[in-house]
Amino acid sequence: DTGVSQDPRHKITKRGQNVTFRCDPISEHNRLYWYRQTLGQGPEFLTYFQNEAQLEKSRLLSDRFSAERPKGSFSTLEIQRTEQGDSAMYLCASSPGGSSYNEQFFGPGTRLTVL
Amino acid sequence: QKEVEQDPGPLSVPEGAIVSLNCTYSNSAFQYFMWYRQYSRKGPELLMYTYSSGNKEDGRFTAQVDKSSKYISLFIRDSQPSDSATYLCAMSDRGSTLGRLYFGRGTQLTVWP
Secondary structure (H helix, E strand, O other): OOOOEEEOOEEEEOOOOOEEEEEEOOOOOOEEEEEEEOOOOOOEEEEEEEOOEEEEEOOOOOOOEEEEOHHHOOEEEEEOOOOHHHOEEEEEEEEOOHHHOOOOEEOOOEEEEEO | OOOEEEOOOOEEEEOOOOEEEEEEEOOOOOOEEEEEEEOOOOOOEEEEEEEOOEEEEEOOEEEEEEOOOOEEEEEEOOOOHHHOEEEEEEEEOOOOOOOOOEEOOOEEEEEEO
16 A cells, blocks of 8 residues: 555543554655544644654644654654643654645554543 | 634535535635645645635536635535545645645534435
8 A cells, every 4th residue: 555654543541641643654755744634624734844843833833742754754753741631643644745735644643542 | 813714624525426515715925736635643735825816627527716705615516425535725825834725623523425
């Protein structure tokens, strides 16, 4: 499968624990995005990488959230001291450079449940 | 007021019907418009991608953009039960936030046989 992959697909954790998600973009896509989607809502932008550089962070991304993309390949999203309000689907997307930069291809998401 | 408004439905139609989905937006800087389809507990899948105003057709799907009215539409002809999903509109400007998408909340569609 050459699409965007995310791991794990589901994560259940207790409030206060730290969690980390991984995203592997489509090969040779240099842009990578993280979004969060809650039930009944559309995805909301969290952060964006071009290669290894994190170019923008949404106000939704509190200081408990950190994202990395070492070497410009896969990316990780860590949430520290999880809260019940962090329960959501975390989506990763990637896009190629050049004129097609807005065509974002999404992965299956990681569904986080904080108890 | 959110930047992108979309009626969440639900919308229920018989197989073979023409479906019309739409979104309105407030940011006149938006120039790229997309429709995604999302099945339950899956990631969104890109259906249509349009730049600026006009129409674009792909098989049974037609996307329309009216920038003067800040209104976009997706038409599905000869709808099938397999079209049952949530349809999300998304849009983007060309500012420093390269590629960041602003989504509507999605319209849930059911096509019954």
